[in-house]
Amino acid sequence: MEWDDLRHFSAFVAAGSLSGAARTLGIEHATVARRIAALEARLKLRLIDRRGRRLVLTGEGEKVAALAARMAETMRAVERLADGARSDLAGEVTISAPPAYAAHVLAPRLVPLRARHPGLTLRLLGELHAASLDRREADIAVRLSRPEAGELTAARIGTIAFHLHAAPAYLAATPREEWTFIGSAGVMAGSAQQAGLAKFVDSHGSGESGFSLQSDSVDIQAALAAAGGGVAILPDFLTASRPDLVRVPDQGPPITREVWLAIHTDMKNAAPVRVVMEALRGV
Incomplete structure (x- = not known):
C-alpha cells in the first residue's frame, strides 16, 4: 500500500x-x-x-x-x-491572512523581504477562513483575534481601526436620514466591524432595510461606497490613500480589531519562518 x-x-x-x-x-x-x-x-x-x-x-x-x-x-x-530544525534561509513559507490585509498591508512588505533572501519562496494566501497550522495549510497565520486552540505560538502585532466611509459626493447629496449602508456577507457577516455597523444603523433608524448592498469582500465594499452606493465600515489601512472615500462625520469612536501572528509551536525555531515573522512584526 x-x-x-x-x-x-x-x-x-x-x-x-x-x-x-x-x-x-x-x-x-x-x-x-x-x-x-x-x-x-x-x-x-x-x-x-x-x-x-x-x-x-x-x-x-x-x-x-x-x-x-x-x-x-x-x-x-x-x-x-x-x-x-532548518537553519538555512531557503525553501517555501506560506502566509495566510485576510484578503484585504494581505493585499494592502502584507504584500508590499514581502517583496523587499524576498529580495533580501533570494532563497525563500513566499506564498501569500488571502483567506477569510482560519487556515489550519496543524495540517500545514499555512506556516504563518495572520488573524484578527487571538488564537485559542491548538499547539500555537502567537504574538499580537497591532490593531486595525475601522471607520464609516462614503464617497464625498454621496455625503454632500444625501441627507443623513436617507443614508443607506453597505454590509458584510458570508463569513464577514459575523465580524466585530459588521456588529458595530449594525449598531450604528439601528441608532440611525434604518433597520435591516438600511443595508442596500452587501459583500464578503472589503475591497468590493470600498468600491461600492466609492461609487456612491452608501456608507460602509472600512479599515483605515484601505482608505488612507483614497480621495474617493472620506470618513463620515460624528460617528463616534472607531471599531478596533487586534492583529495576531500565529505559528505552530514546532515551527518557532525554523529559520525561514523566523525571518518572515520578524518582517511581519514590523508591519
Missing part, C-alpha cells in the same frame, strides 16, 4: 468532496479519484459509496479514515520536526 494513496483518501475525508481534496492538494479532482480507487483495489475494500449523487464513506471507509487521520497527523508532526 502506498502512503500517497492514503494521503489522497485522507484529504477527501477532510474536505468532504473530490473537488475540495483537489484544491487542498493542488491537483486535479480526477487524480484524487484515481488514487482512492487504487487504494480500494489494494485493500480489496470499498471505502466510498458512489451510488448516490453525493459520495459518502462506507463503514470500512470510516474505519480506514480514522486510521489515516492518525497517520497523517504523525506524518505532519515529522515534517514539522524536520522543518523546525
Whole structure:
C-alpha cells in the first residue's frame, strides 16, 4: 500500500468532496479519484459509496479514515520536526491572512523581504477562513483575534481601526436620514466591524432595510461606497490613500480589531519562518 494513496483518501475525508481534496492538494479532482480507487483495489475494500449523487464513506471507509487521520497527523508532526530544525534561509513559507490585509498591508512588505533572501519562496494566501497550522495549510497565520486552540505560538502585532466611509459626493447629496449602508456577507457577516455597523444603523433608524448592498469582500465594499452606493465600515489601512472615500462625520469612536501572528509551536525555531515573522512584526 502506498502512503500517497492514503494521503489522497485522507484529504477527501477532510474536505468532504473530490473537488475540495483537489484544491487542498493542488491537483486535479480526477487524480484524487484515481488514487482512492487504487487504494480500494489494494485493500480489496470499498471505502466510498458512489451510488448516490453525493459520495459518502462506507463503514470500512470510516474505519480506514480514522486510521489515516492518525497517520497523517504523525506524518505532519515529522515534517514539522524536520522543518523546525532548518537553519538555512531557503525553501517555501506560506502566509495566510485576510484578503484585504494581505493585499494592502502584507504584500508590499514581502517583496523587499524576498529580495533580501533570494532563497525563500513566499506564498501569500488571502483567506477569510482560519487556515489550519496543524495540517500545514499555512506556516504563518495572520488573524484578527487571538488564537485559542491548538499547539500555537502567537504574538499580537497591532490593531486595525475601522471607520464609516462614503464617497464625498454621496455625503454632500444625501441627507443623513436617507443614508443607506453597505454590509458584510458570508463569513464577514459575523465580524466585530459588521456588529458595530449594525449598531450604528439601528441608532440611525434604518433597520435591516438600511443595508442596500452587501459583500464578503472589503475591497468590493470600498468600491461600492466609492461609487456612491452608501456608507460602509472600512479599515483605515484601505482608505488612507483614497480621495474617493472620506470618513463620515460624528460617528463616534472607531471599531478596533487586534492583529495576531500565529505559528505552530514546532515551527518557532525554523529559520525561514523566523525571518518572515520578524518582517511581519514590523508591519
